[in-house]
Amino acid sequence: MKAKLAALGAVLVLTAAAMVGFIAWQLREHREGPAERPEISAFTHGTVIHAAPYQYCDKNKLNQCDPLGHTVELVVNAHEPVQLSIDGRIAKAPWMLSRIYAPVGDVDHKRAESSVYRDHRTAVTIPTVDNEGRRLLGLEIKLPTVVQTETGDLIEVTHAIWSVATVWKN
Structure with a gap:
């Protein structure tokens, strides 16, 4: 039972970290705008x-x-x-x-x-x-x-x- 709870906890921590990273990337992309096109x-x-x-x-x-x-x-x-x-x-x-x-x-x-x-x-x-x-x-x-x-x-x-x-x- 403890092993299952530990595995579930690890999955939740990894999912939360991935979500935070994705949100930070989206906020940076929105703030900076799309990549500047070459001229x-x-x-x-x-x-x-x-x-x-x-x-x-x-x-x-x-x-x-x-x-x-x-x-x-x-x-x-x-x-x-x-x-x-x-x-x-x-x-x-x-x-x-x-x-x-x-x-x-x-x-x-x-x-x-x-x-x-x-x-x-x-x-x-x-x-x-x-x-x-x-x-x-x-x-x-x-x-x-x-x-x-x-x-x-x-x-x-x-x-x-x-x-x-x-x-x-x-």
């Missing part, structure tokens, strides 16, 4: 902008996403490139940069150029005018993840996006 920054012509994620989903639970963010605008000209800076938390995984260009006055004929960086790169220089004279309309940084479908196939999906639109200054 990107872009610099050109003496101006720097910082962009929070446009879309950010848990890479392990893709249906758990933050509310959609905003596309940030950056004023550019034809003479100075954009210096893009990537948070180290983004750069430690492979990430994709998409640059969208279009001929002057003809945004219906957009052309996207994409690069994937696997080398932990945290900075990229982006020309505002490409080799064919098209202007940079915007750029997106994407963090992909691989998921397994119900049929067992592995596919790549994006779980985070940062978006910058250019505003042209003559």
Whole structure:
């Protein structure tokens, strides 16, 4: 009988300790808020902008996403490139940069150029005018993840996006 009471007492003590730990963790999480999301920054012509994620989903639970963010605008000209800076938390995984260009006055004929960086790169220089004279309309940084479908196939999906639109200054 004493052994059963001792075992029951130990279980109650462990349960109480676990509950106290869980409550303390929840209070800390509530007080501090969710983890800060990584940002990107872009610099050109003496101006720097910082962009929070446009879309950010848990890479392990893709249906758990933050509310959609905003596309940030950056004023550019034809003479100075954009210096893009990537948070180290983004750069430690492979990430994709998409640059969208279009001929002057003809945004219906957009052309996207994409690069994937696997080398932990945290900075990229982006020309505002490409080799064919098209202007940079915007750029997106994407963090992909691989998921397994119900049929067992592995596919790549994006779980985070940062978006910058250019505003042209003559």
